[in-house]
Amino acid sequence: MVDRCEHTATSSWFKVLLHFRKQWLHSFGYDSERRSNLMLLDDRTLVFIAGNLLVLLQVHTKEQRYLRSCSGEGIGAITAHPSNEYFVVAEKGNQPLILVYEYPSLRLYHILRGGTEQVYSSVDFNLDGSILASVGGAPDYMLTLWDWRHEEVMLRCKASSQEVYRVRFSPHNPELLTSSGTGHVKFWTISPTFTGLKLQGVMGYFGETSATDVEGFVELPDRKVVTGTEWGNLLLWDREAIKVEICRIERQSCHVGTAQPFSLEDGQLMTFGSDGVIRGWDIEKINMADTHSGRLEMEPINELVVGQCLPVICGEEPPAQLLHLVCPGFQWIHQETGPFFHQHCSVKVFDFLAKKQLTTSCFNQSGTTVSWAPPWVKASSGLLGFEDGVVRLLELYRPQSLYAVSRSSCEEDGKLRLKQAFKPHSESVTALSYERNGEILATGRADGTVFFFSVGEKYLPIGFIHVPSPVQALEWSPASHSNNRLLILCWSGHVVEVNCPNPKDQEPLKTFLLPELHRRPFRFQSIKSRIKGGFDSGYLYHCKFSENQDEEPEKRKDEPFHFLPIHNADNDPICSITFSSSRELLLCGMHSGSIRVYPLQPGDLSLTSMQSYWVLSLHDNQNGQLHHIRCSHDDLFVLTAGDDGNMFSFTRHPPEELQSSLQRKAAMIPSPSVRLESKSLVLDIEDPVAYRSVFRLFS
Numbered sequence: 001m002v003d004r005c006e007h008t009a010t011s012s013w014f015k016v017l018l019h020f021r022k023q024w025l026h027s028f029g030y031d032s033e034r035r036s037n038l039m040l041l042d043d044r045t046l047v048f049i050a051g052n053l054l055v056l057l058q059v060h061t062k063e064q065r066y067l068r069s070c071s072g073e074g075i076g077a078i079t080a081h082p083s084n085e086y087f088v089v090a091e092k093g094n095q096p097l098i099l100v101y102e103y104p105s106l107r108l109y110h111i112l113r114g115g116t117e118q119v120y121s122s123v124d125f126n127l128d129g130s131i132l133a134s135v136g137g138a139p140d141y142m143l144t145l146w147d148w149r150h151e152e153v154m155l156r157c158k159a160s161s162q163e164v165y166r167v168r169f170s171p172h173n174p175e176l177l178t179s180s181g182t183g184h185v186k187f188w189t190i191s192p193t194f195t196g197l198k199l200q201g202v203m204g205y206f207g208e209t210s211a212t213d214v215e216g217f218v219e220l221p222d223r224k225v226v227t228g229t230e231w232g233n234l235l236l237w238d239r240e241a242i243k244v245e246i247c248r249i250e251r252q253s254c255h256v257g258t259a260q261p262f263s264l265e266d267g268q269l270m271t272f273g274s275d276g277v278i279r280g281w282d283i284e285k286i287n288m289a290d291t292h293s294g295r296l297e298m299e300p301i302n303e304l305v306v307g308q309c310l311p312v313i314c315g316e317e318p319p320a321q322l323l324h325l326v327c328p329g330f331q332w333i334h335q336e337t338g339p340f341f342h343q344h345c346s347v348k349v350f351d352f353l354a355k356k357q358l359t360t361s362c363f364n365q366s367g368t369t370v371s372w373a374p375p376w377v378k379a380s381s382g383l384l385g386f387e388d389g390v391v392r393l394l395e396l397y398r399p400q401s402l403y404a405v406s407r408s409s410c411e412e413d414g415k416l417r418l419k420q421a422f423k424p425h426s427e428s429v430t431a432l433s434y435e436r437n438g439e440i441l442a443t444g445r446a447d448g449t450v451f452f453f454s455v456g457e458k459y460l461p462i463g464f465i466h467v468p469s470p471v472q473a474l475e476w477s478p479a480s481h482s483n484n485r486l487l488i489l490c491w492s493g494h495v496v497e498v499n500c501p502n503p504k505d506q507e508p509l510k511t512f513l514l515p516e517l518h519r520r521p522f523r524f525q526s527i528k529s530r531i532k533g534g535f536d537s538g539y540l541y542h543c544k545f546s547e548n549q550d551e552e553p554e555k556r557k558d559e560p561f562h563f564l565p566i567h568n569a570d571n572d573p574i575c576s577i578t579f580s581s582s583r584e585l586l587l588c589g590m591h592s593g594s595i596r597v598y599p600l601q602p603g604d605l606s607l608t609s610m611q612s613y614w615v616l617s618l619h620d621n622q623n624g625q626l627h628h629i630r631c632s633h634d635d636l637f638v639l640t641a642g643d644d645g646n647m648f649s650f651t652r653h654p655p656e657e658l659q660s661s662l663q664r665k666a667a668m669i670p671s672p673s674v675r676l677e678s679k680s681l682v683l684d685i686e687d688p689v690a691y692r693s694v695f696r697l698f699s
Contacts (some may be wrong), residue, residue, distance in 0.1 A: 016474025090120030180214035216260030358414035386431025537573030589626030593619030
């Protein structure tokens with residue numbers, strides 16, 4: 001699982017990192033916004049793409065197996081053979097490969113080369129599985145038909161000049177295919193000629209109907225095709241012409257938002273939409289539609305609203321946002337859209353050692369930042385900041401202890417309860433951080449303010465300060481520093497250092513503004529033009545606060561006094577950085593979704609030993625920017641979360657060493673800190689425009 005080792009490195013470290021591919025790798029996330037990212041191989045195994053991995057999930061046991069992208073540059077599309085004895089992984093990268101694997105052995109069976117330049121966007125087998133169709137993404141958008149068993153190209157031509165979302169063989173006629181994508185649908189025929197087979201395509205003509213992106217379609221037995229639209233209606237095509245547009249009575253749309261047909265079942269055309277509703281339509285009535293009117297108004301025969309884990313508002317549970325459906329016999333498996341952490345406005349807690357989700361809680365706003373209280377904080381809890389400026393203090397506890405007396409049972413391993421909710425900000429909370437003694441909490445927000453709280457059974461307000469721009473991160477000085485100070489990093493390049501406020505020194509005032517809190521500003525002034533040119537990525541900079549602090553922060557221009565070049569980082573900048581607790585490793589999360597691991601020499605504060613490194617391609621190379629990378633509290637595991645919605649855990653120790661280090665097989669979840677039945681209900685702040693008043697919030 002190690003992509004490559006840059007420069008030189010000891011073999012012992014290389015062996016350690018090789019254990020990334022062993023049993024302790026686990027995927028907790030899911031790229032729900034990727035098209036058609038769900039495949040069923042048999043009644044027990046679901047398959048989906050997670051960054052640079054293909055995950056094979058056993059539905060009942062939740063056990064995962066993995067196949068890695070051979071190129072290390074990602075996976076573009078997947079499909080299963082009609083027999084389910086094979087499946088296809090079409091990759092990304094320069095001249096990407098199509099890999100055919102046997103199932104269930106996962107043995108690589110065939111490799112297809114030369115079908116596209118950069119990425120495959122869709123692949124599909126014909127009905128008997130003898131031919132594989134593939135379509136590439138930019139810049140070529142090539143449609144290729146493969147004699148895959150002989151690893152030969154049968155036919156190929158340009159599919160479109162715009163992005164193609166999918167290509168499918170007709171399940172009724174082996175000579176017909178359909179492709180669709182941005183603003184188009186195209187109908188293909190495999191025709192015999194004197195010189196052999198020929199692939200001919202006809203672009204659908206929208207005519208007076210508005211052109212639309214076509215996400216999904218269904219081929220009918222009589223060569224007609226039904227496609228969806230962005231505005232929620234359905235279009236019935238007779239080759240290149242629209243025969244009729246289908247809507248509901250009184251011209252209501254078939255779905256709210258995008259509509260996608262997905263199957264024919266028992267005389268019904270099945271569709272789903274981004275409104276979370278699955279509907280069945282009378283296909284015979286659709287086929288008999290009057291073509292002169294151009295519009296068919298009808299009501300669905302059946303419908304099903306797919307719910308989701310959201311708080312019930314006004315007595316109704318909001319629907320899921322469906323993106324893809326798989327139909328294995330008499331059940332449907334659906335894919336919902338939305339980034340993993342923000343999906344459904346939920347907070348999820350995982351036991352990464354036991355590889356399972358412990359519990360989830362839902363809120364009416366999306367979370368923006370999260371932090372565990374350090375162990376030395378009394379009644380430790382988890383803190384979450386939300387997009388509406390609310391900070392919620394949550395306690396994780398073991399619910400079984402509450403049922404011991406009553407002898408009833410509880411199936412949940414853990415549960416979250418709200419201990420306190422307060423709203424120090426009117427905009428999104430961007431950072432949370434406890435000072436080194438756990439007595440002060442600092443919160444930052446998008447409008448450029450930092451609020452301080454005293455930590456106790458109740459978190460009480462101390463006051464706030466203004467900084468030059470939106471807060472990106474907060475970092476308190478470690479115990480080794482003589483002074484207890486907070487470093488505030490802003491998006492504008494400003495860094496502000498402030499002394500830790502003393503709650504005992506603050507007198508009750510009409511305002512919580514702390515104007516007298518001592519601070520030192522620094523504003524990063526680029527020196528890249530004097531080094532190499534271009535943007536500031538590709539270097540780590542060593543900076544210090546200027547002795548001259550008289551100039552206004554907005555007008556400052558402070559330069560680094562030293563820089564450290566980072567190999568191959570000009571076009572792949574570092575997005576996150578962390579140290580192991582022993583500081584023997586520096587881990588960097590890259591824009592490309594990969595992890596860089598640098599071994600360091602003891603006591604090397606200036607990072608001069610930051611030379612050799614390993615690269616692990618883990619998250620999606622195009623949209624999996626790795627903004628979060630952390631070591632576990634015991635330094636045994638590394639956890640990552642990327643913009644592609646994926647979250648991984650893996651160990652950097654050999655399995656035999658890991659087993660001797662672990663004394664347990666599951667997370668130790670504490671009993672509730674107090675008897676919950678004796679506590680009054682904590683009121684949440686549910687109004688996103690609630691007035692920002694720290695006085696009323698702590699009453």
